Amino acid sequence: MKFIDEFRDPAKARALLASIGNLAAQLQRERPLHLMEVCGGHTHSIFRYGIEQVLPRNIEMVHGPGCPVCVLPMGRVDDCVALAEHPNVIFTTFGDAMRVPGSRKSLLQARAEGADVRMVYSPEDALKIARDNPGREVVFFALGFETTMPPTALTVLRAAEEGIENFSVFCNHITIIPTIKAILDSPDIRLDGFLGPGHVSMVIGSAPYEFICRHYRKPLVISGFEPLDILHSVYLLLKQITEGRCEVENQYRRVVPDAGNTAALEAVQRVFELREFFEWRGLGSIDHSGVRLRGAFARFDAEKRFSLPNLKIADPKSCQCGEVLKGAIKPWQCKVFGTACTPKTPLGSLMVSSEGACAAMHNYGRMDLIRARELQKERE
Amino acid sequence: MSDTTAERPRSAAQEARIDLSHGSGGRAMRDLVNDVFLSAFANPALAALEDQARIPLADLCVAGDRLAFTTDSYVVDPLFFPGGDIGELAVNGTVNDLAVSGAVPLYLSCGVILEEGFALADLRRIVESMARAAEAAGVQIVTGDTKVVPKGAADKLFIHTSGVGAIPAGVEIAAGRARPGDRILVNGFIGDHGVAILAARGDLALQVPIESDTRPLNGLVRALLDACPQVHCLRDATRGGLATVLNEFAESAGVCMEFEEAAIPVRDEVRGVSEILGLDPLYYANEGVLVAIVPESCADRALAAMRAHPAGAQAASIGEVTAEPAGRVVMRSGFGGGRIVDMLIGEQLPRIC
Missing domain, CATH: 3.30.1330.10 (PurM-like, N-terminal domain)
Known part of the structure; x- marks a missing residue:
């Protein structure tokens, strides 16, 4: 398969791993190097290809908050269910979000009880459902970082242009930069560098990350999602660290222009404005970390169009999603990992999406788990 | 017509x-x-x-x-x-x-x-x-x-x-009979049926030139048994796909099924659709794919017999049965890393970004 197989070439991987090994051997440190991959897509690849097992032992990957499904607070899921249970509503959502547990039920359960919940592959599909069902209210569950904001924005603009009356968006879009900042500011964090999110950067470009190097002295490499991309990015981070540099580098140049995508950013600017704060599951409230529809598009805003419970629901007490999200503990160190909380019966949202660190580790990573426990023992 | x-x-x-x-x-x-x-x-x-x-x-x-x-x-x-x-x-x-x-x-x-x-x-x-x-x-x-x-x-x-x-007398095929050292064979491309149905439903907005692999496998099984009467396990990989069948074998026999990702026959079109949608071909339903666990002693003969049959032209040896970790399926990637391939929980749902 062209443009994919090249980035999964085992021979090239071995060469990269050898270079990584050489650099890692030069590191003179007491504790292993902690590199955080911000994006859930990276987490998925790392587990899928067993990348942690082949990295030198003094490099540890920390799985960051970049899975939008995982950081969605339970109260927002309850709002989704309330919208979906509205008798005249067709609630449209990406597949991932269907199984996320709310305090009472998930969207999948609501559907089984009779709510009209439909899986779509893009907001455009939701708009089409609205066109085809003029007598029904169609709500699109907008979710994701900067990557998925432009399609939502363009769909809202198109709905406005066509004068569609029965379409609205339940906006849960979040922004990556304030979140990275919140993680860097939290006291229990010991990170040495970042793999920057590839798809988000395709939209926002590389400039917004500069403060991470300037203020926090941490290197960041914007990375693609194939195994060679990730290994190459780890190599670039190690090179910066061993050479004492601290920069934003762009490994994913084949997709990410340094300036980002100006047309997409323009559409986002037109449609969305920053919220003062947004609640994150596990991380709490983070200033300016979410967006909502601007007043001019209020009629497409489901939060204005419907009355929602809008309650704050605390996560189950036993759940340690927050500490995992910040990289303070590994998924398997959570008290309920693999026991009370499994992909079949997820307590925390990190166990729901395939991009959640816990689900990825549970599904793919038990080989890594065996190794992680060995390492822990060696250190003790 | x-x-x-x-x-x-x-x-x-x-x-x-x-x-x-x-x-x-x-x-x-x-x-x-x-x-x-x-x-x-x-x-x-x-x-x-x-x-x-x-x-x-x-x-x-x-x-x-x-x-x-x-x-x-x-x-x-x-x-x-x-x-x-x-x-x-x-x-x-x-x-x-x-x-x-x-x-x-x-x-x-x-x-x-x-x-x-x-x-x-x-x-x-x-x-x-x-x-x-x-x-x-x-x-x-x-x-x-x-x-x-x-x-x-x-x-x-x-x-x-x-x-x-x-x-027929003497044929003893059962999921629990897999033994360490046995070879894992599949008869052809996996995932065709699953992708053909997905595409035919029309909600993908993707044009995929893939046809279902629905076909009878009794002729192929006959040829396989003629070449290797001691076949240990045999199952067709329908719902739940290849990954599910291998898990069933591993659990029943208390052994590990270890296979190479690169050895699995998958069409480029199927891989492409899977990449786009974030789905895993290992779990797609098939309607003409079987998985055979055969003793090493007759594995090459079995593979040759399958390849000589029209329903097995793309047959491949994808891995072998090992002792540990018992009850698990392990996939080796080209990098030397391995991962556990589990049964699927519920439906395969596409990733969002």
Whole structure:
């Protein structure tokens, strides 16, 4: 398969791993190097290809908050269910979000009880459902970082242009930069560098990350999602660290222009404005970390169009999603990992999406788990 | 089908639809059974029109020393898809469930549940397709049942087939028989059926030139057993795909199934769709794929025999059975890393970004 197989070439991987090994051997440190991959897509690849097992032992990957499904607070899921249970509503959502547990039920359960919940592959599909069902209210569950904001924005603009009356968006879009900042500011964090999110950067470009190097002295490499991309990015981070540099580098140049995508950013600017704060599951409230529809598009805003419970629901007490999200503990160190909380019966949202660190580790990573426990023992 | 059929104006018969009287047990039903089913399935056991097919035990004893008996329901949507239809699927599926025990499939039943309003022409097309599939697999459809339910009480048409076959003496195939050192073989490309159905549903907005792999596997199984009578395990990888079958073997036998990602036959188109949607071909349903666990001593012969058969042209050796970790399936990537391949929880849902 062209443009994919090249980035999964085992021979090239071995060469990269050898270079990584050489650099890692030069590191003179007491504790292993902690590199955080911000994006859930990276987490998925790392587990899928067993990348942690082949990295030198003094490099540890920390799985960051970049899975939008995982950081969605339970109260927002309850709002989704309330919208979906509205008798005249067709609630449209990406597949991932269907199984996320709310305090009472998930969207999948609501559907089984009779709510009209439909899986779509893009907001455009939701708009089409609205066109085809003029007598029904169609709500699109907008979710994701900067990557998925432009399609939502363009769909809202198109709905406005066509004068569609029965379409609205339940906006849960979040922004990556304030979140990275919140993680860097939290006291229990010991990170040495970042793999920057590839798809988000395709939209926002590389400039917004500069403060991470300037203020926090941490290197960041914007990375693609194939195994060679990730290994190459780890190599670039190690090179910066061993050479004492601290920069934003762009490994994913084949997709990410340094300036980002100006047309997409323009559409986002037109449609969305920053919220003062947004609640994150596990991380709490983070200033300016979410967006909502601007007043001019209020009629497409489901939060204005419907009355929602809008309650704050605390996560189950036993759940340690927050500490995992910040990289303070590994998924398997959570008290309920693999026991009370499994992909079949997820307590925390990190166990729901395939991009959640816990689900990825549970599904793919038990080989890594065996190794992680060995390492822990060696250190003790 | 000749071209002239399409040009002819639609006759009343072509537009005819199933109504509740077709399931009433009266004359309308008998006419439907005679006209559609009996003529297509034509065989003496069915033509006797008794409430049951009567099969001489002697016929079965010639073919083997144990009876294999299986049953399956077919509810695929859409009914017609690239590479096949629900009728062909209902025959091949049950034939394959028999074949993977090593049995010679012999007789099938055919239960049909029709939704009121279903087009008679579509029913005819499906039944004719079943007849062709039965002929190709060398089985007879010897008993059947037709029910009609009111509109909305079923989705268009469901088929239920049961099947019997005879297992030849000496053939001992069971999931629990996998042993460390055995080789894992598959007969062809995985994922074709799953992707063909996904694409045929039309909600992907992707044009994928992939056809379902629905086909009978009894001929292939025969060739495999001729080359390697000691086959340990055999199963067709339908719902849940290759990953699920390997997990079943690993659990039953208390061994580890270890395979190489690069060795699995997957079409580029299937991989491409999977990459875009974030789905894993290991879990796609197949309708013409089997997984065989064979002793190392006859693995090469078994593979060669499979490759020589039309249903096994793409056969591949994908890995081997190891002792540890017991009850697990491990996939090795080209990087030396490995990962556990588990059973799937619920449906495979696409990633969002």
